[in-house]
Each structure stands twice: as structure tokens, then as C-alpha cells.
Amino acid sequence: MAFDVGSSSNGLNRVQDLWFSDGSLVVRAENKIFSVSGAVLAARSSVFQDMLAFPQPGSAGFEVESLDGVPLVELHDSAEEVEPFLRAIFDSSFFMPAPTSNLLSDILAILRLSHKYDIQYLHRRALDHLSKIFPTELSMFLQHLNSFPPGFEVFKTSADAHLEILRVIHQVNALWLLPAAYSRASKCSPQRLFAAPSWPHLPDAIKAKLHVAHAHQARHIIAIVHAVGGTHDATTCTSPQTCPGEILLLVTALLEPLGELEMEFNFFDVKDIFLPDVWKDLGGTMCATCSKHRTEQVSLSMQKVWDGLPANPGLPPWDELRAMRDMTMG
Numbered sequence: 022m023a024f025d026v027g028s029s030s031n032g033l034n035r036v037q038d039l040w041f042s043d044g045s046l047v048v049r050a051e052n053k054i055f056s057v058s059g060a061v062l063a064a065r066s067s068v069f070q071d072m073l074a075f076p077q078p079g080s081a082g083f084e085v086e087s088l089d090g091v092p093l094v095e096l097h098d099s100a101e102e103v104e105p106f107l108r109a110i111f112d113s114s115f116f117m118p119a120p121t122s123n124l125l126s127d128i129l130a131i132l133r134l135s136h137k138y139d140i141q142y143l144h145r146r147a148l149d150h151l152s153k154i155f156p157t158e159l160s161m162f163l164q165h166l167n168s169f170p171p172g173f174e175v176f177k178t179s180a181d182a183h184l185e186i187l188r189v190i191h192q193v194n195a196l197w198l199l200p201a202a203y204s205r206a207s208k209c210s211p212q213r214l215f216a217a218p219s220w221p222h223l224p225d226a227i228k229a230k231l232h233v234a235h236a237h238q239a240r241h242i243i244a245i246v247h248a249v250g251g252t253h254d255a256t257t258c259t260s261p262q263t264c265p266g267e268i269l270l271l272v273t274a275l276l277e278p279l280g281e282l283e284m285e286f287n288f289f290d291v292k293d294i295f296l297p298d299v300w301k302d303l304g305g306t307m308c309a310t311c312s313k314h315r316t317e318q319v320s321l322s323m324q325k326v327w328d329g330l331p332a333n334p335g336l337p338p339w340d341e342l343r344a345m346r347d348m349t350m351g
Contacts, residue, residue: 039107046073047093050103057111059092065110068138098137102130109135109143116143119150122171125182129189136193145350148195151186155201157343159327162201180209180217187227188219195349197342200330207234230334237333241326246272248318253311260308267307271315 033054044056063070072094086093096103105127109116116123116131132147134140154165154173165173175182183206190198206214214220214231250272258264307315331338337345 053100106134155198197346248322
């Protein structure tokens with residue numbers, strides 16, 4: 022089938038800064054068209070290379086047609102995803118390696134399509150961006166627990182962002198990102214996740230894992246409460262009159278989120294209890310010995326929870342996930 026690009030009736034819109042005059046291939050996604058170099062696409066992508074060498078209309082997700090004598094390939098992907106994907110290929114400054122900032126929506130679009138069309142360098146680059154906020158190490162995870170890198174601020178307000186992250190990570194089989202991603206998603210209350218527009222379209226398997234993640238949240242908080250509220254050692258305590266009350270105050274502060282119907286709390290938020298300003302608000306009169314002991318117990322409990330985090334959604338242990346990461350990332 023041939024299209025007349027100048028016709029207004031066909032409803033096709035050129036993306037001007039991705040419409041190269043010497044383009045040898047027109048890419049169509051929904052109602053947007055892009056004139057690009059077929060040779061560059063073939064050099065970057067084994068899928069495009071095979072398709073352009075042996076065009077088979079309707080196969081591999083493509084439909085090959087023509088536009089003013091130039092081959093036209095229709096991709097069965099959204100224009101919203103195809104545009105940043107093509108920009109990452111044809112504009113070297115658009116999608117730079119981490120730690121440069123990029124919109125989360127662009128990272129996910131590039132991750133999904135680079136996986137689908139086998140563009141390895143873009144796939145690894147997108148995974149590297151995500152690994153900064155979904156790491157396999159506890160220390161790095163805590164760095165960005167409540168402060169998001171540029172481009173990831175959408176997590177503060179959008180439950181849909183968490184759901185889309187999980188969907189795409191599962192789709193590209195980047196399993197090592199999932200323990201931290203489920204932990205972050207379970208920071209949103211179930212009510213907020215259920216109300217997200219994309220919730221009805223989320224695969225049932227991911228919904229089930231999110232329910233499990235929320236259940237583990239409560240269980241882990243109880244475990245850390247036990248670590249904080251453990252036996253008070255009066256033989257080493259230097260303030261035996263006040264420390265038991267301070268310990269009770271800490272336990273109460275840790276349990277309080279569990280009583281809220283719309284809990285927006287994560288087990289790992291417990292580390293904030295020991296920040297100086299938070300500690301001061303809680304009274305801050307616990308002796309140094311008791312404070313040190315409980316800080317150590319919290320750290321040990323937190324590490325234990327992190328070590329068991331992959332098992333919650335049924336994933337392999339961390340050493341296997343890190344091996345998968347290293348194999349994919351080279």
C-alpha cells in the first residue's frame with residue numbers, strides 16, 4: 022500500500038526533528054511518522070536488520086508498505102514510546118548514560134523497545150539508569166529511599182509509575198531489579214494502588230506479588246519492633262530511670278503507621294527514627310549505651326530483611342540475581 026504524505030486525509034503527522042531529508046526508511050507508530058536511516062537501524066538492531074534484509078509483511082510485529090516510493094515500516098507500539106526510542110538512536114545527546122537525568126517514561130520506553138528490537142547498548146544503558154533506584158545492595162537502596170534522582174520525582178505522586186515499572190521490568194526479565202521495585206511499590210498504600218488507572222490492566226501475577234509485598238511489610242515492621250523493644254539491660258544502661266520509657270516511645274512510633282488505614286510506610290523507613298532531628302522529637306533522652314545497642318539491632322534486622330527480600334515475590338536469592346545482572350550488563 023502506498024501513502025501520500027502530503028495528504029491531510031491520511032491523518033499521518035511528521036515528527037519534524039526526526040524527519041531526515043536523506044532518510045531511507047519511514048517508521049510509522051500510530052499516527053506519527055519518522056524519516057530515518059534504515060542502515061543505521063539495521064546496524065543497531067538485529068531485528069531491524071533481518072526485517073529490512075528479508076521483508077515479510079505482517080511478521081515480527083512489522084507491516085512493510087511504502088510512502089512516496091520509500092519503504093514504510095509500521096511498528097505495533099505506541100507513538101509515545103517509539104519517539105523517545107528513535108531519539109535515543111539518532112540523537113546521541115538525548116539518552117546519555119547514568120547519572121544524567123532522564124524522564125522515567127523515556128527510560129521505560131527505551132528499555133522495553135530496545136529489548137524488543139535487540140539494541141543491546143541502549144538496553145544496558147536503560148537498565149543502568151534503573152539500577153540506581155532499584156539496586157541489589159541495601160546501602161544504595163537506602164540512599165534514595167525518600168529522595169529521588171532527577172527524572173524519578175513522579176514516584177512521589179503517582180502510583181501508576183510504580184505499576185508501570187513492575188510491568189516493564191517483568192516484560193524484559195530484569196529480575197534483579199524486582200525486589201527493590203516491589204519494596205518501593207509496597208510503600209504506596211493498597212488503596213492508592215487499587216485506585217491507579219493502570220491497576221485493572223496489570224497482570225494478575227504482579228497484583229498477587231504486590232499483595233504479598235504489603236503483607237511482608239507489616240511482618241517486617243513487627244520484627245524490627247521486636248529488635249528495638251528487646252530486653253533492657255539495666256547492667257549497662259546509664260539512665261535506668263528514663264531509658265525504658267524511651268524504648269516504649271520508639272516502639273509506639275514504629276507501630277503507629279500500622280494503625281493507619283492508608284499506610285504510606287516502608288519497613289526501611291525505620292532508619293529515619295535514628296536521625297538526630299527525629300530522635301529529638303521523640304524525646305532523645307535514651308542513654309548512649311542503649312541507643313547504640315538498638316541502632317545496631319535495627320541495622321542487623323534491616324540487613325536480614327534485605328537478604329530475604331527476593332523470596333517475598335518468589336525470586337531467586339541475591340547472589341543469583343546479581344549473577345543475572347552481571348551477565349546482562351557485561
